[in-house]
Amino acid sequence: MIVGVTAILVTVGIFIGLAAGLIIAEKRLANYGTCTVLLNEGSVVFEQLGGITLLSTLYEHKIFIPSACGGKGSCGYCKVRVLSGGGPLLPTETPYLSRVEQRAGVRLACQVKVKENIELWIPEELLEVKEYHAKVASVQSLTHDIKEINLDLIEPTEIKHRPGQYVQVLASSPEGPVYRAYSISSPTYEKNKVQLIVRLVPGGIASTYLHNLKEGEEIMFTGPFGEFRLSEDPETDVVLVGGGAGMAPIANIIYSIYDRWPDRHVNFFFGVRSTHDIFYLEEFEKLAEKHKSFKVTYALSDPLKEDEKWDGDTGFIHLSLDRRLAPKHRQQAFLCGPPPMIEAVTEVLKEKKLHDDNIFYDKF
Ligand SMILES: Cc1cc2nc3c(=O)[nH]c(=O)nc-3n(C[C@H](O)[C@H](O)[C@H](O)COP(=O)(O)OP(=O)(O)OC[C@H]3O[C@@H](n4cnc5c(N)ncnc54)[C@H](O)[C@@H]3O)c2cc1C
Ligand code: FES
Structure with missing residues (x-):
């Protein structure tokens, strides 16, 4: 019995040692140098020090792709087509990608690390997504756990969006800033404002941040995102x-x-x-x-x-x-x-x- 327990402890110890060794080796040896990121057949090209995720790389260069879970690999929104240089498909990606998408080279940008020159394709519309700074005009309770938050845009002063689209709000947390998706509730003809309707998720980072906002405070978000297209045919x-x-x-x-x-x-x-x-x-x-x-x-x-x-x-x-x-x-x-x-x-x-x-x- 004691021999059996000792064998298990030794085996577990070896695995922990190997895992720790791999992490240290990755940190010490992983120097991918400067990599070139080429987007949409060269319409955007930039250099990036390797080692960080594609999602962070794109954000650093003000290219905002959807990331409703903030890069945790749990929403499947951050899809981009990697034409070359993305490395093998990871098990964390496959649950979110259909076979057709996998064959077309679609990847989750929050899971792929830039380790070599990389060539991508993203929908042109995403290159239009901007970063917005806004001021809280009012916060109103609608129910015990839902608030309406009205924002006046500071910079840029106008937003162009389609009905049903959403923005990604930047909220601070002890682990660093996170992005979360919130639909735009104000109509498309209100160009200088954005209204959000937010339900408080107990212990939730972004919903707590939004529920605690006060009039006059400033907030940042990116957008608009979302693929819903309302039919232009009034008979529909x-x-x-x-x-x-x-x-x-x-x-x-x-x-x-x-x-x-x-x-x-x-x-x-x-x-x-x-x-x-x-x-x-x-x-x-x-x-x-x-x-x-x-x-x-x-x-x-x-x-x-x-x-x-x-x-x-x-x-x-x-x-x-x-x-x-x-x-x-x-x-x-x-x-x-x-x-x-x-x-x-x-x-x-x-x-x-x-x-x-x-x-x-x-x-x-
Ligand atoms: C396209 C899109 C549009 C969205 N629009 C809105 C919107 O208009 N208004 C709005 O209120 N929300 C909206 N959401 C949800 C929003 O993005 C956040 O997921 C939600 O506010 C929780 O974020 P958090 O940071 O507060 O919680 P987190 O810190 O992410 O989560 C805290 C804990 O709560 C759990 N949790 C997360 N979300 C929920 C949930 N919905 N119910 C119960 N438990 C949960 C988590 O698993 C975790 O354990 C939208 C999501 C998407 C994908
Ligand atoms: S950002 Fe959610 S899966 Fe990548």
């Missing part, structure tokens, strides 16, 4: 389904639509637990009076005793959608909320004849 109806802070991109989409197409059909479904979690309902009811083609449905999934006067829908939001949405081919849907809600709603939408290509979502 729009279905929007959200929960919690998932209101943010949806509010942007609704107000941006009615600024351009006053008669466009929009069906908006919002799931909350009880009346305590309701916000913006009055504003949307007023909008529905003004635009008869706008329909809004809020549903309570866990009504409380004091909610007995509620005469709206109850139950999960996908059930309201199932009851109220007529099947139609020319519809585009955007969903935003927790993963179980997205999955249940997607099933219903498919039964209502919506094709996969017309269903977009942000899970958070």
Whole structure:
């Protein structure tokens, strides 16, 4: 018995020794020198001292690609095409890359280290992404854990974004600065402002930072990001389904639509637990009076005793959608909320004849 335990301890000791040796060797010996980073067939070229991740390299040179998890390798947003020099695909990347993407050389920029000359391709749109400095104009509580944060842009003074896009806010933390994604809730015609709707995640770095912001404080973010493209065809109806802070991109989409197409059909479904979690309902009811083609449905999934006067829908939001949405081919849907809600709603939408290509979502 004692011999067996000793053997295990010796084996573990050898492994720890080897691992420590490898880390020290990597630190002492890894001198990759200066590497050339070439983007989009040479439209951008720069030199970089090797050894840091591609994500950090690009950020150092003010090329901001999406990185919703801040480089932790857990969101799969930081995809770039590496044409040469990225080294072998890593096990941390494969869960986020389809076979087609792997064959095309798509990699996660936060996992690839620059160790030699490297050639990349990223969508041209990302080269337009900027770093913004803004001042907090106001912070307002919408529910017990959701706040609306209004920002006035300082530099640049204008932002151009599409409905449904998001920014990446820089928040400080004891381990250094982190970026997190937050959808723009203000409509696209408000060029000098950005509004965010943020749910407090207990112990969360960026949501705590944003909830504690005070009027007049300055904040930095990059953007805009996001691939959702609202159909330009006013005959295509729009279905929007959200929960919690998932209101943010949806509010942007609704107000941006009615600024351009006053008669466009929009069906908006919002799931909350009880009346305590309701916000913006009055504003949307007023909008529905003004635009008869706008329909809004809020549903309570866990009504409380004091909610007995509620005469709206109850139950999960996908059930309201199932009851109220007529099947139609020319519809585009955007969903935003927790993963179980997205999955249940997607099933219903498919039964209502919506094709996969017309269903977009942000899970958070
Ligand atoms: C495209 C996109 C758009 C987004 N837009 C918004 C938005 O408009 N408003 C908004 O509030 N959020 C939004 N999010 C989520 C946001 O980016 C952060 O993930 C969230 O605020 C948590 O970050 P944090 O730094 O506070 O928490 P972290 O410090 O990252 O996490 C702290 C702990 O909480 C856990 N955790 C992280 N996120 C959640 C969660 N959502 N629920 C429960 N536990 C969690 C983590 O696993 C960790 O254990 C969006 C995300 C994406 C990908
Ligand atoms: S930044 Fe999230 S996986 Fe790379």
